[in-house]
Amino acid sequence: MSETDRGDFRARIRRNFARQAAMQTIGAALTRVEHGVVEIELPFDVKLTQQHGILHAGIISAALDSACGFAAYSLIDPEASILTIEFKVNLMSPGRGERFLFRGEITKPGSTIIVADGRGYAISDGPAKLIASMTGTMMVIRGREGITG
Template sequence: MTDNDSGDFHERIHQNFARQAALHSLGAELTRIERAMVEIELPFDVKLTQQHGILHAGVISAALDSACGFAAYSVIDAEASILTIEFKVNLLSPGRGDRFLFRGEITKPGSNIIVADGRGYAIGDGPAKLIASMTSTMMIIRGREGISG
């Protein structure tokens, strides 16, 4: 984590989430924010499925990427921003459930590059089921025109 004061990262994450039109189109909700960890949930919606009626891999990837990115916001300077530069997703089980939980956690903070790991869970009858994992690499952006915290 950077030694700089990250300010009120809760408020910055809420403001950035509010500007995420893609997440709103998915019905995503920001449900938990802690330093180095963020959770996003979304309800099942048939509009988010692929041809077999399970949650589309693109939706899973977008939600995990966002959870990891917002977790990164919690450990950077208040003036900085984040851009994902690489990620890998493992789809572990079909996305079937009433709701889905996506958790991003910082694995390796840095002054320029941050690595985060994400986990996606299907929630329904019974215990939550792990459906996907992600490893994400993000770049801290400072002073770039058009990109701000």
């Protein structure tokens, strides 16, 4: 599939991101949309922490899943959609920072199954700190009622 066959994937991703109530709820913003790469940023909010004041693993996982899923969206035709069918998250360092960056990148494109890798970073003063990684498998969905691109 050529780049022109995908239509305006950036606009489609932005529309779909705006429809994701979960990302709105946590205050996430879509900050980069490229072919095969999507970034989502999130400011620190105490309401998103676990009992030790660290960003909750569920929030980290949700943001990485969305970044990887939308990176997959950048590869598919406009009539198709994406559903995550599997992922694994490694939590490498406590989620402490003023804000967080979640990057999803395509590792293996495909017509039915797409594999993506994600990285989560805590950002404060100094260099960004890697806090999590994810490998996810996404399925391209076509012609399923209630699921559209």
